[in-house]
Amino acid sequence: MATEDARYRLSSQYRLWSFSRAELASLREKSNSLARASISERLSRASSSSEKNNNDRSASTSNANTPDPDGASFRLPEFLTVADESLMTTFYTTQLLGAGSATGLSDEICATAAAFFRRFYITNSIMTYSPQDMMIVALFFACKAEGWFTRVTDFLKMGSFRSLKKQPEDILAGEFLFCQGIRFAFDVRHPFRPLIGAGMELRRLGDIKEERIRAAEERAKSILRFSSLVTDAYFHYTPSQIMLAALSLADRELAERLIHETFHHITPPANKGTPTNGGDGAPNDSHQPKGQNKEAIIGQQIRDKVLGTIEACREMMAHEMPERSKEHWQSKDMYQDLILPIKKKLKKCRDPDRSNLVALQRARREEALKKGDSDDGDPEDRGGTVDDDAAVFGEAARDAKRRKVAKGLDDPFGGPL
Amino acid sequence: MPVLTSDDMCPVCKMIRYLNKDMEFLINPECYHSMCSNCVNRLFNDGPNQCPYAGCHKTLRRKGFRSAFFGDLTVEREVDIRRRVAAVFNRVEDDFETLRDYNNYLQMVEDLTFDLVSGTDARRHDAEATLQQWEASHKAEIERNRKAGRDADEMTRRRVNAEREAARQRRVDALREAEDEKVERARSREAELDSLAQGAAPGGGDGQRVQLKRPGPAAGSSLASASFSSASGALADVGRLSIRGLKEKRKPAAAEGPYDPFGGMDFVPSRYRVREGLDHPWLNKYRLDRSYATGGYTFNEYTHRAMFEAFAGLGVFVDDEKEVGIGLSAREVATIGAGIAAVGDRMELD
Numbered sequence: 079m080a081t082e083d084a085r086y087r088l089s090s091q092y093r094l095w096s097f098s099r100a101e102l103a104s105l106r107e108k109s110n111s112l113a114r115a116s117i118s119e120r121l122s123r124a125s126s127s128s129e130k131n132n133n134d135r136s137a138s139t140s141n142a143n144t145p146d147p148d149g150a151s152f153r154l155p156e157f158l159t160v161a162d163e164s165l166m167t168t169f170y171t172t173q174l175l176g177a178g179s180a181t182g183l184s185d186e187i188c189a190t191a192a193a194f195f196r197r198f199y200i201t202n203s204i205m206t207y208s209p210q211d212m213m214i215v216a217l218f219f220a221c222k223a224e225g226w227f228t229r230v231t232d233f234l235k236m237g238s239f240r241s242l243k244k245q246p247e248d249i250l251a252g253e254f255l256f257c258q259g260i261r262f263a264f265d266v267r268h269p270f271r272p273l274i275g276a277g278m279e280l281r282r283l284g285d286i287k288e289e290r291i292r293a294a295e296e297r298a299k300s301i302l303r304f305s306s307l308v309t310d311a312y313f314h315y316t317p318s319q320i321m322l323a324a325l326s327l328a329d330r331e332l333a334e335r336l337i338h339e340t341f342h343h344i345t346p347p348a349n350k351g352t353p354t355n356g357g358d359g360a361p362n363d364s365h366q367p368k369g370q371n372k373e374a375i376i377g378q379q380i381r382d383k384v385l386g387t388i389e390a391c392r393e394m395m396a397h398e399m400p401e402r403s404k405e406h407w408q409s410k411d412m413y414q415d416l417i418l419p420i421k422k423k424l425k426k427c428r429d430p431d432r433s434n435l436v437a438l439q440r441a442r443r444e445e446a447l448k449k450g451d452s453d454d455g456d457p458e459d460r461g462g463t464v465d466d467d468a469a470v471f472g473e474a475a476r477d478a479k480r481r482k483v484a485k486g487l488d489d490p491f492g493g494p495l
Numbered sequence: 496m497p498v499l500t501s502d503d504m505c506p507v508c509k510m511i512r513y514l515n516k517d518m519e520f521l522i523n524p525e526c527y528h529s530m531c532s533n534c535v536n537r538l539f540n541d542g543p544n545q546c547p548y549a550g551c552h553k554t555l556r557r558k559g560f561r562s563a564f565f566g567d568l569t570v571e572r573e574v575d576i577r578r579r580v581a582a583v584f585n586r587v588e589d590d591f592e593t594l595r596d597y598n599n600y601l602q603m604v605e606d607l608t609f610d611l612v613s614g615t616d617a618r619r620h621d622a623e624a625t626l627q628q629w630e631a632s633h634k635a636e637i638e639r640n641r642k643a644g645r646d647a648d649e650m651t652r653r654r655v656n657a658e659r660e661a662a663r664q665r666r667v668d669a670l671r672e673a674e675d676e677k678v679e680r681a682r683s684r685e686a687e688l689d690s691l692a693q694g695a696a697p698g699g700g701d702g703q704r705v706q707l708k709r710p711g712p713a714a715g716s717s718l719a720s721a722s723f724s725s726a727s728g729a730l731a732d733v734g735r736l737s738i739r740g741l742k743e744k745r746k747p748a749a750a751e752g753p754y755d756p757f758g759g760m761d762f763v764p765s766r767y768r769v770r771e772g773l774d775h776p777w778l779n780k781y782r783l784d785r786s787y788a789t790g791g792y793t794f795n796e797y798t799h800r801a802m803f804e805a806f807a808g809l810g811v812f813v814d815d816e817k818e819v820g821i822g823l824s825a826r827e828v829a830t831i832g833a834g835i836a837a838v839g840d841r842m843e844l845d
Contacts, residue, residue: 081761086808098817267804275805278773278798292776316808340766340806375765375810384809 080375086316090263095197097313103160105200110160113203117429118154124430155426158205162420167199169417170209171308172407178217181237184224185270185303191220192307193266198259200313206429207255214244215252223264251439266312269302269321276321276336283339290329297328304403305395315391319384323391327399333388341381343373505531507538507547521560524575526553527568535560573612580608583630585640766806773798 086092097105158166171192178188195216199209218233230246233239257264273295280291301324306312311320326333374380406412432438503512505520507530512518520529528548530538538544539557546553565571584604591597610622630637774782781787782794 080765080810082807083810096813098814271801272805274775275801277775314813316811318805318809
């Protein structure tokens with residue numbers, strides 16, 4: 079096994095946030111159905127209690143939904159489908175990227191925020207947590223994750239965020255929840271630095287014109303800034319594969335050249351003749367893979383497989399070329415035709431308990447304070463129902479730790495909602 | 496008439512102490528029958544002879560006779576036996592893996608001793624045979640243990656001496672310092688008086704004078720602790736024997752190699768090489784401008800990182816690996832599954 083691959087497999091991106099297509103689909107299906115179940119329970123509870131309260135009043139908001147106010151049967155709203163949700167996620171990812179770059183955040187921060195955002199909505203539903211709220215939380219937290227620390231008040235005054243009219247509490251209320259949603263995996267491996275590495279390697283080859291490389295790099299970078307982030311590429315492919323796919327979209331020949339140079343078992347890529355720099359990371363000849371091992375690492379067979387994978391990644395990203403950012407995602411028609419209907423649906427099927435994160439967090443704090451006096455018993459006992467789930471989420475760090483210990487590390491995804 | 500006890504009358508010649516004030520009783524560890532020194536001289540001067548006691552057929556030699564330490568000869572005998580056994584079974588606790596093993600060993604030795612001291616004839620005989628066999632077969636190790644024990648004793652003695660010496664030295668130092676301090680105080684007081692006499696403001700100069708602090712007892716203790724550690728080091732090296740639970744010989748530390756914080760992970764890249772002169776126009780700003788330089792981070796590190804990331808994970812196929820595990824493709828697994836299905840009936844027979 080190649081040492082680079084072994085090292086990549088240690089990253090949280092690989093361990094926690096890489097899925098096969100089937101896995102990803104089933105995860106999304108699961109969060110969607112869980113959200114449906116909990117929201118329908120809450121809606122029916124809310125409507126029944128409001129009916130009790132407003133028995134004499136004929137027209138109440140909840141009754142408007144129910145054609146049969148006296149009957150026990152309460153008609154549920156139409157929920158978002160998995161497809162709706164992923165469309166919304168993608169739409170808000172584009173919004174997030176637009177807001178981030180308009181504010182002048184760096185590419186890495188925007189990309190990290192987008193990756194966080196998409197990760198969050200794998201195990202959480204759009205219906206549960208509002209994407210508008212989470213978008214700004216993702217951007218703020220990505221700043222911190224990328225080592226660019228700013229005050230939340232300063233952050234909200236920056237560029238286009240001013241127009242969002244958000245309060246610092248709005249961000250802070252969602253922040254911990256958001257971290258839980260991304261399973262505390264703050265390290266996102268981006269394909270930007272690999273692109274520079276590829277550029278170095280291409281220039282080293284010496285027989286390619288500088289202008290061509292530069293043009294390909296610029297194009298690939300603009301693709302990486304958009305296409306890989308609004309698709310599921312980060313979940314299915316490694317950064318180097320994404321980078322090569324982007325490069326191949328920009329200049330197919332260059333990408334293939336690079337792959338052929340790398341996986342070149344029969345005549346190793348210019349290993350002989352060129353002087354090595356003798357640096358600490360430079361391999362000596364004795365360290366080069368030998369024999370069949372070499373075949374497995376840089377042989378023909380694996381080259382074809384890598385080519386196939388990159389081709390698949392390229393296909394995925396080709397659906398969302400950077401031009402679509404303006405042409406499609408920012409067009410009024412698209413918004414009218416696709417997003418508005420879903421938003422209308424969303425208004426009705428939104429989780430009534432989670433729509434206001436600030437109030438939710440305040441309630442949880444108060445509950446935690448109350449619980450601080452009396453021993454709150456085994457968290458496992460309460461872990462089952464959704465209501466208690468909410469209580470557990472916001473409690474003191476002590477309780478969160480206990481919960482982690484109790485549930486163990488076997489299930490890093492904890493409670494889905 | 497005074498009662499005649501064995502202390503007062505020789506059981507062989509019936510001589511009583513009244514007649515011979517200097518009468519001394521001797522015993523021979525062969526049979527522990529006591530007799531007066533006159534009898535010993537008389538009977539054994541001409542070489543080995545039988546014990547004069549009726550029914551005792553042991554052959555005794557003059558050389559073996561000695562005066563008893565304990566009045567009770569059974570105690571004398573037990574002490575002798577114990578001394579002999581202890582000389583043969585001379586392991587110490589440090590030789591054993593666990594306390595339980597050591598206790599088992601002690602139990603075994605005690606059982607053997609008991610058989611020798613107060614067992615029946617047959618048991619005593621067995622125990623004697625065991626002891627002799629053990630002694631013969633482990634002669635070298637017994638000798639080594641004995642020597643180590645002696646060394647350890649010597650070490651302890653030396654350490655105690657060193658400690659005593661250090662303590663004495665400390666006392667002397669403390670005394671001398673107290674003396675010095677007293678002198679110094681007297682002198683400063685005198686100087687103060689002098690300055691007062693000369694009309695200077697009091698406290699002008701001596702505010703600056705720093706009272707030297709007496710060094711604590713910590714200075715002397717380093718010597719003692721050093722000698723102590725060497726002594727315990729010597730104790731750890733006592734010889735070993737093949738009794739159950741004995742510690743294995745410690746492996747040499749070099750076999751393990753130096754500690755590797757990365758758990759044996761290989762950092763040598765296998766798909767690319769970092770060469771001199773790798774460069775990128777986007778990076779020129781950072782490479783050339785000194786104001787971007789940070790301690791501990793060279794531009795080469797960035798090159799390494801970029802190259803690593805460009806090639807890391809190229810051979811990681813998430814779709815396959817998350818479904819069926821690392822190193823297999825879904826197609827291969829399907830083939831394997833088909834193979835298993837084909838030979839399934841045969842496997843059931845197994």
